[in-house]
Structures are given as structure tokens and as C-alpha cells.
Amino acid sequence: MNTPKSKSHSTPHRPSQGGIDFRNRVKRDKQKAEAHAPKNTSAPPRTGNPMGRPCLILKADRDKSLMRRHPWIFSGAVECIDGAPASGDTVAVRDASGKFLAWAAYNAESQITARVWSWREADVIDKEFFRNRIASALKARRALGLGRDSNGMRLVHGESDGLPGLIVDKYGDVLVMQLGSAGPEHWRDTLADILQELCSPVCIYERSDSDGRELEGLPVRSGVLRGALPKHVEVVEHGIRFAVDVAAGQKTGFYLDQRDNRALTGTLSADCDVLNCFCYTGGFSLYALRGDAKSVLSIDSSQEALQLAQANVELNGFDPSRTEWQCADVFEAMRKLRDQNRKFDLIVLDPPKFAPTAAFAEKASRAYKDINLLGFKLLRPGGLLFTYSCSGGISDDLFQKIIAGAALDAGVDAQIVKKLHAAADHPVLLSFPEGAYLKGLVLRVA
Numbered sequence: 016m017n018t019p020k021s022k023s024h025s026t027p028h029r030p031s032q033g034g035i036d037f038r039n040r041v042k043r044d045k046q047k048a049e050a051h052a053p054k055n056t057s058a059p060p061r062t063g064n065p066m067g068r069p070c071l072i073l074k075a076d077r078d079k080s081l082m083r084r085h086p087w088i089f090s091g092a093v094e095c096i097d098g099a100p101a102s103g104d105t106v107a108v109r110d111a112s113g114k115f116l117a118w119a120a121y122n123a124e125s126q127i128t129a130r131v132w133s134w135r136e137a138d139v140i141d142k143e144f145f146r147n148r149i150a151s152a153l154k155a156r157r158a159l160g161l162g163r164d165s166n167g168m169r170l171v172h173g174e175s176d177g178l179p180g181l182i183v184d185k186y187g188d189v190l191v192m193q194l195g196s197a198g199p200e201h202w203r204d205t206l207a208d209i210l211q212e213l214c215s216p217v218c219i220y221e222r223s224d225s226d227g228r229e230l231e232g233l234p235v236r237s238g239v240l241r242g243a244l245p246k247h248v249e250v251v252e253h254g255i256r257f258a259v260d261v262a263a264g265q266k267t268g269f270y271l272d273q274r275d276n277r278a279l280t281g282t283l284s285a286d287c288d289v290l291n292c293f294c295y296t297g298g299f300s301l302y303a304l305r306g307d308a309k310s311v312l313s314i315d316s317s318q319e320a321l322q323l324a325q326a327n328v329e330l331n332g333f334d335p336s337r338t339e340w341q342c343a344d345v346f347e348a349m350r351k352l353r354d355q356n357r358k359f360d361l362i363v364l365d366p367p368k369f370a371p372t373a374a375f376a377e378k379a380s381r382a383y384k385d386i387n388l389l390g391f392k393l394l395r396p397g398g399l400l401f402t403y404s405c406s407g408g409i410s411d412d413l414f415q416k417i418i419a420g421a422a423l424d425a426g427v428d429a430q431i432v433k434k435l436h437a438a439a440d441h442p443v444l445l446s447f448p449e450g451a452y453l454k455g456l457v458l459r460v461a
């Protein structure tokens with residue numbers, strides 16, 4: 016595999032004892048407030064700032080990204096911590112002068128020390144809070160009419176839905192929940208209860224086994240959380256049926272983000288010889304088959320994925336004689352195709368995340384350039400290249416530059432005919448550009 020390994024995270028930064036003056040002031044304020052607090056009440060008052068709530072105090076001038084509502088607080092921005100929060104606990108975030116900035120989930124193990132739940136001091140981070148956030152994510156998807164095209168959908172898209180670290184994907188009646196950071200990990204049962212109440216799925220399956228968990232100091236975990244997992248889980252997307260392996264498939268079982276891009280490929284596949292690289296369970300291949308492609312060669316390194324892809328061809332009653340499957344490393348397989356002088360009219364390149372962060376950008380750029388250069392060489396004149404990057408560490412601009420370099424080295428002139436992104440159930444919060452991880456270009460060679 017040419018996928019770079021995830022980097023191991025550095026020693027967690029424990030904020031120093033700087034800012035003592037401020038800490039003392041916080042304690043004095045706390046004592047004063049306690050003196051005025053009502054005594055002998057059975058339930059604690061429902062206040063946005065309960066006494067004794069741990070507090071994270073930022074260094075002077077390190078509040079700028081928070082002021083722009085970016086939801087991550089990096090360890091280097093933290094002056095000190097008042098109290099002893101455990102990972103996942105809610106902390107108040109304050110600037111160096113003591114002004115409230117946000118409520119956030121704390122994580123001592125991560126370089127991202129806290130992720131913001133709310134910017135409103137009056138908010139209480141409890142079940143009701145999460146119910147409101149999830150309900151509003153569901154409402155947004157209903158308002159956008161997203162259920163029309165598919166019964167598979169991302170219901171909660173982490174930071175962009177105001178729920179950092181939480182992913183919820185729906186496959187028919189089954190929900191898959193992925194907890195990527197300490198905050199949602201802490202609220203795991205509450206979140207499952209809310210999803211059960213709001214969506215009534217037959218099963219909630221947990222797939223907390225993403226690479227990012229390691230960086231957060233969290234163990235991998237997967238299994239049934241509520242209900243029972245049906246033997247056969249399926250989504251029907253733009254009328255095409257896909258079996259989804261929720262328990263052992265990649266990500267949460269399926270790549271929902273490419274739904275509309277797959278559909279576009281389908282509409283442009285008529286009479287084409289199609290090459291689908293990194294095909295997984297056949298997403299783009301099935302759309303090409305329905306779109307009357309002449310032939311579809313699909314390549315992936317995962318035998319399990321290819322088996323499911325072939326089962327999906329059968330599930331839809333498509334003609335298998337138009338298909339060819341290769342279990343291979345795409346980098347090698349494309350070279351062989353070049354050496355065999357094979358040519359295609361439409362090529363899809365949808366590789367895994369080569370650069371999870373900008374630190375991997377250089378190595379990843381070489382990998383992207385390599386496959387795209389080969390892609391250009393394998394295209395007939397007038398052919399279309401659908402090329403993607405799902406790397407957070409590669410910006411739109413850099414991706415376009417890499418593709419331009421690949422075309423130059425391949426000796427072809429190519430035009431961008433469309434720029435593509437993830438489907439609308441993967442919204443991008445304006446203050447969180449990291450949410451726009453998927454970028455794609457449709458190129459036509461002269």
C-alpha cells in the first residue's frame with residue numbers, strides 16, 4: 016500500500032503553571048460566588064456556569080481562532096487549567112482576561128486540547144443540548160430534500176454540524192455511529208439514546224475504529240450499541256442498490272460522500288470503456304454500468320471489497336460480462352495497463368486519504384501525481400478523468416497544481432470541466448474549512 020502511515024502524536028502538552036494571578040482570581044471569584052449560592056437545594060441549579068466547572072484559560076493573544084469560531088483549541092494556546100477535568104469533561108474556555116469564550120470537551124491526551132460544543136455561556140451541555148443539536152442536523156437534511164435520492168445518508172457530520180468528533184451515518188434502518196474524540200466518547204450512551212429516540216433505527220452500530228482515535232488516546236471499539244444488526248444491510252442510492260458491510264467495511268461501511276459524483280459519472284459513461292481505480296464496493300462502476308458503459312474495469316487492493324462489488328452487480332441485475340475486476344495495487348496495475356497499451360474513455364481515481372494532515376502533503380503529492388500522470392496516459396483523446404482527493408492535508412489549490420503537473424508530464428492538454436465536492440449531507444461549516452476534505456476535478460483531455 017502506498018498510503019502513508021498516520022503519525023504518532025507527540026507527548027500531550029500539560030499547560031504550565033503560568034497565569035497564576037488569573038487562577039487565583041478565578042478561585043477568589045468562586046469563593047465569593049459560593050458564599051452567595053443558595054444553600055440546601057436538592058438539585059444543582061441549571062446554570063450555564065455551575066460552580067466548580069473546570070476552566071481552560073488561553074494564553075494572551077491566542078484566542079483569535081476561537082473568535083473566528085474555529086472549534087479546536089490546540090495545546091499550545093492553553094495557558095493553564097483550573098480544576099482537574101478528565102478527558103471528555105466539559106470545560107469553560109476563557110481568554111487571558113477571564114472572559115468566557117466557549118464550552119468545550121476537554122482531552123488531555125490530544126494535541127487538540129478541547130473542541131467547542133457551544134459559544135453561548137447560557138448553554139448547558141447535557142442530554143437536551145445534544146438532542147437539540149442532533150434534531151437540527153436531521154432537520155437540515157430534511158429541508159434539503161436529501162432523502163429523495165437515497166436512503167443512505169450522513170446524519171451528523173462532526174464539527175460542521177456543531178458536534179465535534181461525532182459521525183452518524185444511516186444505511187436504511189441501521190445507524191452507524193463513529194466517535195472520533197473524547198467529547199462524544201464521554202457522551203456515548205446519551206448520544207445512542209437520543210438517536211434511538213429520534214430515528215427509531217433497528218440497530219445502532221458503533222464503528223469507533225478510525226485512525227484518529229489513536230491521536231486522541233482512545234482505544235478502538237466496534238459493535239452493536241442498540242438493537243440487532245440485520246444480516247443484510249443495504250442502501251438504495253439514485254435507484255442503485257448497494258450491500259453495505261457495516262461491521263467490517265471501510266469507514267462506517269460505505270462512502271456516502273461520493274453519491275452525487277458517482278451519479279454524474281453514470282450520466283457520462285454511455286459507450287465508454289471505463290477504468291475505476293480504488294473501486295471499493297463498486298460505487299462508480301455500478302453507475303457506469305447503469306449508464307450503458309461498454310466495459311468497466313475495476314481495481315482495488317481489498318479482496319473483500321471486490322467480492323461485495325461483484326455481489327452488488329448481481330443485486331442490480333447488471334450484465335457481468337461488461338465487467339472486469341482486478342485485485343491489485345493501483346500504482347502497479349496502472350503501469351501494467353500502460354505497458355499493455357490499454358486505453359479508456361473515462362477514468363475514475365478515488366484513492367484513500369494519502370495526506371491526513373498537511374505534514375504528509377509532500378509525500379502524498381507525489382502519489383497523487385503518479386496516478387494522475389498514468390491516468391492521463393491511459394485516456395483516449397477526448398476522454399474524461401474524474402480525479403479525487405479526500406486528504407485534509409491537500410488543499411483545493413494544491414490538488415489542482417498537482418494535476419496540472421501530471422498533465423504537463425504526461426504531455427496532454429486538459430481542461431477542468433467541473434469541480435466536485437462531497438454531497439450536501441457532508442456540509443462544511445464556514446468557520447471550519449477542514450470540513451471540506453473531499454475535492455474532485457473532472458478533466459477532459461484534448
Ligand code: SAH
Nearest residue numbers: 270293294295298315316317344345365367
Ligand atoms: N470510490 C469508492 C471509494 C474508494 S475508497 C466508492 O465510491 O465507494 C478507497 C479504496 O482504495 C478502498 O477500497 C481501498 O481498499 C482501496 N485502496 C487503498 N490503497 C490501494 C492501493 N494502493 N491499490 C488499490 N486499492 C487501494
